[in-house]
Amino acid sequence: MPTWGLIVETTVGIGQRKRTETYVLAHMTGDREEAMAELERRAKVAQPEHPRTRRRRRLFRHGDGFLLVLDGSWESYSSRFTLAELLEDSDAPAPEPVPQPEDDPTERWLASEPLAGDGPGEADGAGGGTGAGAAPELDEDGIPVKPSWLGRTDIS
Known part of the structure; x- marks a missing residue:
C-alpha cells in the first residue's frame, strides 16, 4: 500500500x-482518494x-x-497543497532484520574450537578452561565471562 505525502508550498515573509x-x-x-480527501480538508481550513x-x-x-490564493490589502499570497507518493525517505526507520541462527553470537562461541591454553592439563595451570568441547560460561548478554585469549x- 503506498504512502502519500501531504505537502504545502507556501509564501512566507513580506x-x-x-x-x-x-x-x-x-x-x-492508504488509497489515493482517502489521501486526496484529507489534503482537501487541510486546504479548506488552512490559515x-x-x-x-x-x-x-x-x-x-x-x-x-489545490491552490489557495489569498489577496491582502497590498499583496497576494499563495499556498499550493500537493499530494505525492513517497518513494524514498532517508530518515525512515529501517526495518529490523530477522535474526538468523548464524547471526547469533552465542552460537559462534559454542561452535568455536578451543584455543591453546584453553584446555585442561596445561603445564602452568593458567588455562583453567572448561575443557575441550565444553561451552564457555556466558553472561546474560552472551559475552564469555573468561576471554578466550586469557592464559x-x-x-604476547
Whole structure:
C-alpha cells in the first residue's frame, strides 16, 4: 500500500523578503482518494500567516492538489497543497532484520574450537578452561565471562 505525502508550498515573509517554503504536513498510508480527501480538508481550513488583512480567499483544485490564493490589502499570497507518493525517505526507520541462527553470537562461541591454553592439563595451570568441547560460561548478554585469549601462551 503506498504512502502519500501531504505537502504545502507556501509564501512566507513580506515585501522583498517574500519567499516560498515547503513543508510536509503529514504522511498517509492508504488509497489515493482517502489521501486526496484529507489534503482537501487541510486546504479548506488552512490559515496562513500572511496576508494579515485578507480581502479575498480562493481555493482551486489543480491536478494532484489545490491552490489557495489569498489577496491582502497590498499583496497576494499563495499556498499550493500537493499530494505525492513517497518513494524514498532517508530518515525512515529501517526495518529490523530477522535474526538468523548464524547471526547469533552465542552460537559462534559454542561452535568455536578451543584455543591453546584453553584446555585442561596445561603445564602452568593458567588455562583453567572448561575443557575441550565444553561451552564457555556466558553472561546474560552472551559475552564469555573468561576471554578466550586469557592464559594463552602463544601470544604476547
